[in-house]
Amino acid sequence: MNFTERVRLRAKENIRRIVLPEGTEERTIKAADAILREGIAEVILLGDPRHIQHLASEYYLEQIDRATIINPFDHPKKSAYIDLMLNLRASKGLTRDEAANLIENPLYLGAVMVKAGDADGGVAGADQLTSNVLRPAFQYIKTAPGINVISGAFIMVLRDFFFGEDGMMIFADCAVHPNPSAEELAQIAVVTGRTARAIAGFEPRIAMLSFSTRGSAQHPMVDKVALATRLAREMDPTLMIDGEMQADAAIIPGIAAKKAPGSPIAGRANVLIFPSLDVGNIAYKLVQRTAHAEAIGPILQGLAAPVNDLSRGCSVDDIVTLVAITSCQASSISG
Numbered sequence: 001m002n003f004t005e006r007v008r009l010r011a012k013e014n015i016r017r018i019v020l021p022e023g024t025e026e027r028t029i030k031a032a033d034a035i036l037r038e039g040i041a042e043v044i045l046l047g048d049p050r051h052i053q054h055l056a057s058e059y060y061l062e063q064i065d066r067a068t069i070i071n072p073f074d075h076p077k078k079s080a081y082i083d084l085m086l087n088l089r090a091s092k093g094l095t096r097d098e099a100a101n102l103i104e105n106p107l108y109l110g111a112v113m114v115k116a117g118d119a120d121g122g123v124a125g126a127d128q129l130t131s132n133v134l135r136p137a138f139q140y141i142k143t144a145p146g147i148n149v150i151s152g153a154f155i156m157v158l159r160d161f162f163f164g165e166d167g168m169m170i171f172a173d174c175a176v177h178p179n180p181s182a183e184e185l186a187q188i189a190v191v192t193g194r195t196a197r198a199i200a201g202f203e204p205r206i207a208m209l210s211f212s213t214r215g216s217a218q219h220p221m222v223d224k225v226a227l228a229t230r231l232a233r234e235m236d237p238t239l240m241i242d243g244e245m246q247a248d249a250a251i252i253p254g255i256a257a258k259k260a261p262g263s264p265i266a267g268r269a270n271v272l273i274f275p276s277l278d279v280g281n282i283a284y285k286l287v288q289r290t291a292h293a294e295a296i297g298p299i300l301q302g303l304a305a306p307v308n309d310l311s312r313g314c315s316v317d318d319i320v321t322l323v324a325i326t327s328c329q330a331s332s333i334s335g
Helices: 003-012 026-038 049-058 078-092 096-102 106-116 130-141 182-200 220-235 247-251 253-259 277-290 316-334
Strands: 017-020 042-046 068-070 121-124 151-157 168-172 205-209 240-245 271-273 294-301 307-309
Touching (some): 003 182, 003 316, 017 106, 026 042, 042 106, 049 068, 078 096, 078 106, 106 130, 121 316, 151 277, 168 182, 168 277, 182 205, 182 271, 182 294, 205 220, 205 247, 220 240, 240 247, 247 253, 247 271, 277 294, 294 307, 294 316, 307 316
Parallel strands (some): 017 042, 017 121, 042 068, 168 271, 205 240, 205 271
Antiparallel strands (some): 151 168, 151 294
């Protein structure tokens, strides 16, 4: 069973409500039909109900009648959502008129529904810029308790089963935060460990990467990673975390034996935490292209409830898989 099959199976075990703001986008509505047919999640589609029903008929989609369809311009909770928005953002200068206008934007409506508990997570981006998808989530859903940084992880599925967890590894942060502090890097490590458990389904062995292994070099950047390692261990003592260490010591047992003898992580790491965004982004793209690995993500981490962003070049199958991932994240957060 490959990763996609496993994550869809995990989603089916604990059905969650996922809102799809782009309810009239062709790939999205086809994905919604597949999600409902496979029993992966409950689906909330945002858009003109007549348009959605027309598309369902045009594309011969038989499951859309099982979706909850909400018109952003006319629904019973519109006033309550405006009140919630004002409660959260009036101190930032948001007015009632502005909130009334924003709530008619499906991306904002989706985020507010998640915040209100009327949806467990959201997926969008098939037809929208990443910034448009993420801004409402940052403003209204905000970060999880004890976390003040959002990060993006990639699940890397390698052809060589020698590495990671039978060829599966998680890289972070590769998408969001350019230069995290030691405290933020610790948080990224902890939430990525949770992603490993909730989505990839394996127990994380987390390596905090640097150009130094256990003090082999002296530099403020090394000090940052060493401090982040200590802080991450304190944040979540259940996680196996070690660092600072170089990438080869993290994933090659023979090198680990020389550079980090006795480490429970070195040589066996399945989660790699990079010291900055430029390193993480470069690394995942190099591995993806040169090792012909599948890169699944970015999976957003650190929000109080999950919202994930699609590539505008995504396929129907990509949307189905990301909904399954989002559902697994929601199950992990809610317990």
